[in-house]
Every structure is written in C-alpha cells, then in structure tokens.
Amino acid sequence: MDFEGEGDRTFNTEEVRQLVEELVNSSLSTAVYTHSKVTTWQATIVENTLKRLAALNKPFKYVVTCMISQNTGGATHTAHTCFWDAETDGFTKYRFENGTMVCLTTVYGMGI
C-alpha cells in the first residue's frame, strides 16, 4: 500500500481530535438517550471515523472505541495503558455530554 505524506510518521492528535469532534457532534448534538438507537449511533460514529482516518492515507493502524452511557449522575471511571512506540504512536479522545447521555470516543493510532 502506498502512503502519501509518508514523512508524517507521528500521530497527529489535534487533527484526529477535530475529526472525531465533528463526527460525534453531527450524530449526537440534538439526541436524547434512547436505548434502541444507541447501537446505530455508535456504529455510525465508529465507522465514519475509521473511514475518515483511512482517507488521511498515513502509515498507521487505528483502533476506535466509543462508549455511550446514560447520564444519571452515577460515577464511571475509565483508564488505559499502552505498550507501544512513544515516538510514532498516540491517542486522542473526545467527550460529548448533554443532559441525557455521555459519549466518550477514543482513537489509538499505531505506526506501521
């Protein structure tokens, strides 16, 4: 596979974060938590994010995760650890919240 911009081997956190923010907001900005719709929203967000990331044509493998939970005031804690190449790899996250739900989307990019 040929990659354009092959000199750009470091994960660009800001570029990816903006891409994710745009996609999440377009799916969820006016949405109310609805159990039957959540899986569709998640599939849309995750698939569109991957499509846009692949279109950046950079030498990376990507993992995109999306967590949507009802906003009832209960506590949720998340954490991650990564064993990778600190010079090329990275991650970005975008947290969306409205009165009824919280959506946390993360993208991990690992240089090939």
Place this chain on the structure above:
Amino acid sequence: MDFNDETVFEKEVVLNILKEVTEETLHDQTYNQGKVGQWISDICEKSTKKLVALGKPFKYVVTCVIMQKNGAGMHTCSSCFWDNANDGSASYKSPQDWPLNVVTTCFALAI
C-alpha cells in the same frame, strides 16, 4: 528484547489474563469512590505487564471501565483498521452478580 516466533494473536490466553487480573483486583469489592482510581490503574498496569511477559512482538492497548450499578445503561463498541491476520482484541465483562460493572479490553497489534 527477545520475541517468540508466534505472531498470531491468541485470544484465549489474553482473555484469561484480563479475567485473572480483574477478578484478583475487584472480587468481593463494592463501589468505593476513594479506591476506584487505584483499582483501575492496577488492572491496566498488571494486565499490561502480564501481556508483555508473553514475549510476543505486539503493541498493546489495555482499557478498563468501572461503573457504579445504579440502573444507567452503558454501551461500548470498537472498530479497528489493522491487519486481520495477526492483530486482535479480547474483552472481559464482569459477571452480572458483581456489585460493580467492569469491562476490561485489550487490543494487540503485531509489530
């Protein structure tokens, strides 16, 4: 660093590691705001150490979510752009009868 020749993701082995570490850290614990931060770091770090000790040529990402049980719905999903032949993921979800909801996931990408 010495690597074994195996570059194929072994889901069962990884799932077992996630299950062991999560159960060891959280079995019989009820939600405790003061301790959650420590539990969640412990699960991630211990899992990563055990995975690295397998000696395989993989990069790992381990994520953990702990939720209080208060009736709220939670959905997680992930999608990956990688090499299907060698890369993989495993996810461990805590049993229904636990007082907390925990999901520990590992993504492994071949170098």
